[in-house]
Amino acid sequence: MPVRFVAVLTLFLMCGCTHVQLRKNTIRQSETLTDIYEQQVLDNLAMFASDPGALPFFAFPNQGGTDVSDSLGADGSLSFSSNTFTGAGLASAGGRGMSESWTLTPVYDARRLELMRAAYQQVLLNAGCATIEDGCPDNDLLLRQFYTGTVAGESIGEFTQRTGRTTPACFQQCKWFGCGSKPPKRKNSMCCKVGSHCGTYVWLLPGGQRELTKLTLVVLDFAFNDAAAAPPTPSDPPESTVNVTKYFSADGQPSTKETAHEVRTEVVPQSRVVTETGEIMNTYQLPMGMKSGLSLPPLAPANTNVLSPRGIELQQRYLQRR
Incomplete structure (x- = not known):
């Protein structure tokens, strides 16, 4: 009897702290946003390391949900024989269900993908991992048009110094990531950020997180900024x-x-x-x-x-x- 009482009490206490578990799950799910963004950037970087002329991909969560539900049930019975109490029974059942979800929206606009491609190619050039010989599209003109609104005049570097924004001009000319057919073995592999594509792997070198953050911010800017969208279809001028x-x-x-x-x-x-x-x-x-x-x-x-x-x-x- 005391054991059953403790079990029922535990179920009641568990149902009373549903909001606590919901708060924890919501915060943990929000933390996965950064992981989603950075993992896509690393996988794209591995793809461009394999082929600098690749087409990038990117998708961002626009809706999400976290759900925690508890259930509890109990049933008791007493039995008598004539005027004598013969026994009692108690049955209980309980459970907890949890679910988390994201709804992803892919980036399919050609102008945004062009800009992302230019950023990844710039990173490879700065790291000395590739040489981009094809001059079409002109990455410098694409980036200048996006940041300054014109293809002449102010350079991206000057724009960065004037506004303080994170642009490809902030990318350091260094190799902040490793590249190979297999990622290195590390003791704490859970904290090692690795991207892969078709047998090509890239991984962060010491101090590489700073450059990964810059690249991720630039890609997010291309994905969300209205200036990166395709220009509207020109309409006929009004008739005189x-x-x-x-x-x-x-x-x-x-x-x-x-x-x-x-x-x-x-x-x-x-x-x-x-x-x-x-x-x-x-x-x-x-x-x-x-x-x-x-x-x-x-x-x-x-x-x-x-x-x-x-x-x-x-x-x-x-x-x-x-």
Whole structure:
């Protein structure tokens, strides 16, 4: 009986500290963000060490969840025989369920991947692990456009000194990572950061964490900064318009200015013009003496969709005066 009582008490106490376990799990899950970022950078670095012309990859968590749930159940029974107590029973059950998850969003924009590629190639050049002979794309122009907004003028180094931001100009010309077919064996291998790709491994050398942090920050900047996104698709410029005054008779038919019963002023796009036969044309041959950029009005509304030759002539004269 005392043992069962202790078991039930333990289950009750366990359910009471659910929030404590949830807090611990949430903090531990948040700590994995840095591991996710750095591991992808190291794996990419191994891929570029294997082939400097590779295409990088990167994905970042945008949603996550941590869940801790406790359950407890107990059941008791008493038994009697006549007026005599014969026994008692107690059954209990409990459990704890925990789950953690991240939802990853991949980087698929070509401009962002170009910039990441330039950063990894710059690291390999500084470490003396590769020579990049192909000048297309021009990494220097890509990076300058991203940081300064222009391909001329201020260099990336000058931009870094002026703003203090972490850019590829901060990369040291040193070999801060090892590269080979097998990572070295270390006593505390759990703390050794290693990246791999198709049999090529890279690992941090003493003091390499500082450079890995710089490279990771630069990659994150490319992944999140709006300046790295592909430029918007150019749209057609707005069409030029002119103000046109039209005159109509009492029955709604086009008329001259002298006999007009109603005057209407409309804003007319230049692409919609009306010929003397009332046909809509995309282009209009301007008569001699007309100023470039002016056009005739579009079809009149409702039952006034045909303009008389006299009305067109008057409108041309009016536009010439404007």
